[in-house]
Amino acid sequence: MSDELDLQVAFTTAAKLVGKGHLQINARFYPYAGLKSTIRLRDGAINGKVSDGYNAADLKTLTGLALDLMMKLFRIRNIGETASEYLSEFKKLDGKGMYGLHESLRMRRGREREVNPYGKNYDLEKLLEKVLADNSEVFEGVGKQTIVWSKHSSRRRLAFYDSAFSQIVVSKKFDSKAYPQYFLEYLIFHELLHAKHDVKYGGRRKVHHPEFKMDEKKFPRYFEAQHLMKNGLNSPIV
Numbered sequence: 001m002s003d004e005l006d007l008q009v010a011f012t013t014a015a016k017l018v019g020k021g022h023l024q025i026n027a028r029f030y031p032y033a034g035l036k037s038t039i040r041l042r043d044g045a046i047n048g049k050v051s052d053g054y055n056a057a058d059l060k061t062l063t064g065l066a067l068d069l070m071m072k073l074f075r076i077r078n079i080g081e082t083a084s085e086y087l088s089e090f091k092k093l094d095g096k097g098m099y100g101l102h103e104s105l106r107m108r109r110g111r112e113r114e115v116n117p118y119g120k121n122y123d124l125e126k127l128l129e130k131v132l133a134d135n136s137e138v139f140e141g142v143g144k145q146t147i148v149w150s151k152h153s154s155r156r157r158l159a160f161y162d163s164a165f166s167q168i169v170v171s172k173k174f175d176s177k178a179y180p181q182y183f184l185e186y187l188i189f190h191e192l193l194h195a196k197h198d199v200k201y202g203g204r205r206k207v208h209h210p211e212f213k214m215d216e217k218k219f220p221r222y223f224e225a226q227h228l229m230k231n232g233l234n235s236p237i238v
C-alpha cells in the first residue's frame, strides 16, 4: 500500500527524470470510480490526481505512472534508461495486473459502503421487496440481492449494481421526498436488471444491450421515470 507521501515522491522523481524538477508538485489520490489518473499544469505547478485504486501499487509503479502522465503532458518521446525502468514497471500492470488492481479497488469500495438500507425518507429494503413483488415475472429466478444507500451523495452516479457483492447501491441524494417513490423504484428496477442480465467486467462493459432495454420498458412507469431523469437530473444511471 502506498500513501499520499509516496505519490508525492513518485511525481517528484518523475518530474526530475523528465527535466521538470523545478516545478512544484501537487499529487494526490482521488476516489475515481475506475483506474483513472489526470495531470494538469497550472500556474507553474504540476497537479496530479490518481485513482485511489493505485494505492495498491508500489512506489516504482507509481513513479512509472507519473512518468507516463508527464510524458503525455510535456509531449516527451524519449526518456533515459532509469526512467524507462520505472515506465515498464507501470506498463506491466496491463492485463491481469490491472484487473487485479481494479478488483481490489472494487472490494475496498464495498467496505466503505454503508450497510444501511434505511434512510430518513425511504426504506430501500422495503422498496426492493415491492419492486420484486410488483414485477415478479420480470425477476423470476434472480438470486437474493442486498441494497444499501451510498455513503456519500454521489453526483456522478445515481445508482449502480455491484455484482461482486450482489448489491444495489443507491445514491444517498435520493433519500429525499423531492424524489417520488416511483423514481426510486425505477432505479432499483434498473439495477435489478443488471443482476438478471449477465454483466461482464474487463474491457468496456456492454451492459445496456437491446435485451436489457426491452426488459427495462416493462417498468410500469418507465416513461415518466425517463422524463424525470432527462429533465430533472443530470447524472447517468449505470
Ligand SMILES: [Zn+2]
Pocket: 190, 194, 207, 208, 237, 238
Ligand atoms: Zn445500468
